[in-house]
Amino acid sequence: MVWRARGDEAKNTNPDFRKSRMEHRVKSGETVGLLAYQEGEPIGWCSVAPRTTYRDLGGPHDYEDDPNAVWSLTCFSVAKEHRKKGLSSALLEAAIGYARDNGAKVIEAYPVAPNSPSYQYMGLVPQFERRGFTYIQDAGSRRRVHRLEL
Template sequence: MSAHLVFRPVTHETQADFEALFSARGSPSYCWCMAWRATSQELRDAKGPARRQQMLGRIAAGTPVGLLAYRDGTPVGWVSVAPKAIFRGLGGPLPEPNEQAWSLTCMFVPRPLRGQGLAHELIAAAIAHAHSGGATVLEAYPVDPDSPSYRFMGFVPAFEAAGFAHAGMAGTRRHVMRLAL
């Protein structure tokens, strides 16, 4: 599958593709990947339409938000990856001096395309993107495969396969996993 995938950051130029992916049936349009980004002011209106506008505002401002995966020119996946400092409440260790931590907080693949290894490709692309953006460590917050919640953050075995190491827990379900870049 990777031979047919192209990854592009979400920017003004790719915003329409991002909106199309998030507007499709079964997408996370209730959240727009704002769960870990929203400020306390933005949390006052946490419904889908407001979250969409909040995310679009970040894209318009040039704030890094993540990558889209394309197959044959069509967006087929999303991974939220950006500097950890723009998120809130993720948990995990405080950055070491001179450490540039980025966070991978969410992945989305439309249901018909799941089970094809796309999550592994999204993780690999996020690693490369974080590294090229100056990150010295990439942090992720996956759950066990049988977890009833936070499944959009990915599963521990996929991150283990990518070389991430366990660094603790954030709450009762989310593992904190880190990869030195």
């Protein structure tokens, strides 16, 4: 939610407020991401949607004439007992396919180095490089912008 909040919404860090805003987005039909399930239970999630649904993430300001062209993948969340089993890679593959199937020309991610003290939920650089994403530019002191042409 942190990368989606804008204006007054971004100033309100109350967890219940943020949860209600995300619920509103889902119920209104806004694309917010993908869930991974095992035996009917959610075990993982990734935030992937058109870049226009997020605040500025530090990537290039291109494709302004096509708001659906660039999709952003901003974070992963995997239940503790399902970590280190390849679920984030499976979510990454699903996100790439989902973005492509919905008209994206580019998928952009904002991973950090493996030794980064923060933002690791956004993914790690080697995971995206293994999948063919290329470094574009830095986005702050820790995050890097990586892209995959679809």
